[in-house]
Amino acid sequence: MSIIYNQPQILGFYIAGLFEGDGHIVMPAVYNKHNPRWHITFHIKNQPLAQKLLSKVGSGFIRYKTKNNACVLTVSSVKGLKWVTAMTNGKFRTPKIYQMHLLIDWLNKHHSASIEKLPVCTKPVSGDSWLAGFIDADGSFGIRYTKKLPGVCQKVDAACKHKQRVSCRFRLEQRTVDLKTNVTYAGVLNLIANYLGVGLNTRSQTSTGKTYYIIEFSSLASITILINYLNAYPLLTAKLLDYNDWHTVAERIINKTHYTQDGLAEIRTIKAGMNMNRGVFNWQHLDEF
Template identity: 50%
Template sequence: MKIDQDNNRLKSYLAGLFEGDGHIWMPNEYLKKKHNPRFCITFGLKNKELALKLLDIIGYGFIRYKPKNNACVLTISPVKGLKNIIHYINGELRTPKKHQLYKLIDWINKNHNENIIKLPIKKESLNQDGWLAGFLDADGSFSVQHTIGKKRKISCRLRLEQRMYDPITGDSYLDTLRIIAKFLDCNLKTRKQISTGNEYYIIAATSKVSLYIIINYFNNFPLYSSKYLDYLDWKKAAKLILNNQHYTEEGITEINIIRNKMNSKRIEFNWDHLCCLYKK
């Protein structure tokens, strides 16, 4: 039973990660030279260990390194690997990216004599699986704010930013982001990028209620990228806030220590937590 639970956790996590930072490239079927589709997830270069771990789990594909972009791309194109991807994420998706998976399933069914059924969007509560952990590993961030002015302010924030519309289908991400905002007990806001005109949904969870929800969720469904390390530090600060200790002298000192080793200031990385991510 434990192995089945871990396998299901992997499926939902991989689905969320794909819907945050992944895409599926489909070949032009009218060209003479035939190509396989490519399932891709982009990672920051510092997260190559996670990319390598997922490559090992999926069993087929390669990592493409893009040093100029400080990134690497998990790329799956062998048919056996693509079938494994379908096995993992079919029925686990929650956003308009389901259409990319459906096109891949159509291609596999047509070209490799399969009859894979396209499963619908998942509707279960977010606290039932690891989808949100994967989605936040892709598009979320953790920060601890400490401002000193007329009144000192210390806060912990989980921030998520996602485009408003799928660039391929034009379908809205509104329903998905509303569900996430409701789950985290915070507001859903929007912003427009002046340089590109692109519009984004923004979720910023900072209240004590939100902090409690976030900690409980990640106790059951952990992150696996380097954000897991930032989250552990963030959680220390969040617990100080939840216990009303963040404005004590000791609390302020601890907050400053935490802030100085998170995110871009992190210089030490430990990947022991990846041992918990494995296939059945």
């Protein structure tokens, strides 16, 4: 499935999307003494992907943040910085392109590079793997399974609040503005929302007072669009395993077998083992990568 990522153009869009969700570049305080550091942060369970990407870059290291259950892929050699730049230049869609342009300026000035600073990519998100990387960073898949309460709603009643419900939910969340440039994320998130056939909403985090953009849906029309996209450009983190389970339930809903005895039994089992409850991880999808 992931063999398509052996193609540099496709891998480059994926890395750009992943970086724009969970990456950042630290420029040196002493401009001509230290190298910039290009980082992508992963949950510790995604260490196999971080190692695989490190092998592709060919230069760098992985730093472990045990208190945060995280690991950070770091690239700081000129060779590695030129590689990630060549792979992702022209593929950025968010305000983080500002960081990429600073890196290009540094490479051009201090290492005789002549790299053109390509602008934000405005192509539809449906045509490349950028969105797969962005979802791997900031998306989530969930199953809602509400049991029917005993003694109520024995008859079929569409208005009953206590009837049994099964649905698949997708959620993608991102800050409203870039912290370094104060440039809004509205443009790219509207592109994603429009592609998936939903609106772009906001939510405020009570504990911090910060506001985030959110794309969320459970409609079959949007689910079908996302399935078709991820069939073409698969996820690479452990989130792929949650997506596969989510996809199985979505197929039951589409085929109207989710309320059968077998269907409900399977859905209960799937829901119980997804996301934070997952204990076994299969990384076979990286074997061909």
